[in-house]
Amino acid sequence: FLPEEMSSSALLSELKHRLGVLIDAAEPKLHGLSRDIWTCPELAYQETQAHGTLVDFFSQEPGWTVDPHFKLDTAFRAVWGPELGPGPVVNVGFLCEFDALPGLGHACGHNLIAEVGAAAALGLKAVLEELPDRSSLPVRVTVLGTPAEEDGGGKIDMLREGAFEGLDVVFMAHPSKEDALYLPCVAEHDVTIRYYGRASHASAYPWEGVNALDAAVLCYNSLSVLRQQLKPDWRVHGIIKNGGVKPNIIPDYTELEFYLRTPSRAELPVLKEKAERCFRSAAEATGCTVEVEFSKNRFDNMLRFWTLEQLYEQNGTALGMEFTTDEEVLKESGSTDFGNVTFAVPGIHPYFYIGANALVHTQEYTSAAGDARAQFYALRTAKALSMTALDLLMNPQLLQKIKEEFTEEKHKEEDKETRLSTQRT
Numbered sequence: 001f002l003p004e005e006m007s008s009s010a011l012l013s014e015l016k017h018r019l020g021v022l023i024d025a026a027e028p029k030l031h032g033l034s035r036d037i038w039t040c041p042e043l044a045y046q047e048t049q050a051h052g053t054l055v056d057f058f059s060q061e062p063g064w065t066v067d068p069h070f071k072l073d074t075a076f077r078a079v080w081g082p083e084l085g086p087g088p089v090v091n092v093g094f095l096c097e098f099d100a101l102p103g104l105g106h107a108c109g110h111n112l113i114a115e116v117g118a119a120a121a122l123g124l125k126a127v128l129e130e131l132p133d134r135s136s137l138p139v140r141v142t143v144l145g146t147p148a149e150e151d152g153g154g155k156i157d158m159l160r161e162g163a164f165e166g167l168d169v170v171f172m173a174h175p176s177k178e179d180a181l182y183l184p185c186v187a188e189h190d191v192t193i194r195y196y197g198r199a200s201h202a203s204a205y206p207w208e209g210v211n212a213l214d215a216a217v218l219c220y221n222s223l224s225v226l227r228q229q230l231k232p233d234w235r236v237h238g239i240i241k242n243g244g245v246k247p248n249i250i251p252d253y254t255e256l257e258f259y260l261r262t263p264s265r266a267e268l269p270v271l272k273e274k275a276e277r278c279f280r281s282a283a284e285a286t287g288c289t290v291e292v293e294f295s296k297n298r299f300d301n302m303l304r305f306w307t308l309e310q311l312y313e314q315n316g317t318a319l320g321m322e323f324t325t326d327e328e329v330l331k332e333s334g335s336t337d338f339g340n341v342t343f344a345v346p347g348i349h350p351y352f353y354i355g356a357n358a359l360v361h362t363q364e365y366t367s368a369a370g371d372a373r374a375q376f377y378a379l380r381t382a383k384a385l386s387m388t389a390l391d392l393l394m395n396p397q398l399l400q401k402i403k404e405e406f407t408e409e410k411h412k413e414e415d416k417e418t419r420l421s422t423q424r425t
């Protein structure tokens, strides 16, 4: 369908148009994919059905090489295009998340993330196959199925296993209550604190006991007091998971879980040191022993790449997206394991409206993420991601610029890390 002779900008806009047509044509199977995942919500690292659904999906598509159980039991990889060889091949990655929340199902809409990733990859591949001279554009499209975003951080495990090596740029998009190019994604480390005391009858001879609940309360209160001395954008929040079993037994065991967050990963050790003093002093005050266990994976803040954001904004706007400029919304922060990815490969993680005003992590959002109304918005997002990938493929200097921004952003973070760690020692 494409004429042999075309200026490169005319070719690019024609390809973008075709991309939209091809993605729309695949709507029934893409919708089916997200509906299947939505119908069977699975928790982090246990997404066996979603893994199977996505692996089957790509196995049935012509031209894709699929690796099930790639690096993790419920992760996968699907690849289209030439092997990475000595010649320059641009390796474009799309990420699919698919885990759900306990008790709420797909209240974060990760079923739509999977659909958007699959749609964008399928669309890009289909349009590249229509190019008159494919050898002029050596491209590899890689889809990574990344489990356990809500708990644990599957992408962090996969990074450790080298799953992102060889990728030049990665794309994903997250459902939200509005279209946003970026929302603050801060660094986070989870910690579990366990106090061990000695049980005793709480009325007959309480003095024989060592009260682990007292330690938990002191710990909680010390952290509350500490907040005054923390930077306004640092966050410490937690729960008492085990506070004893019966009022007439002095609790001999209690357990708390806290999330510690700072805007950059460089600041996290400073906060951890302060928090750890609260954990340990509560044990000292009560005579308990304490165990402090930080989770295996630390979530990093998300780096921003301006060129990618600008391109996505242009493509999204052309498709009718209205990106929020609401200052309050742009301050809302969370954490994602995509942050860690941005320290390894440049990428973008915009947010998209799904046709409902519900807030994520609520029952209402679960309904919205499974509603047919979300389809238009999900596919529009896939188109914008894919169009942005096309921009980079057709203009190698843009990819080069993004790589420079990546080096620069990483250096800035490393400098901050060095500065803060010298201050602490």
Ligand SMILES: [Zn+2]
Pocket (backbone or CB within 6 Å): 108, 150, 360, 361
């Ligand atoms: Zn979530």
Ligand SMILES: [Zn+2]
Pocket (backbone or CB within 6 Å): 108, 109, 110, 149, 174
């Ligand atoms: Zn999420």
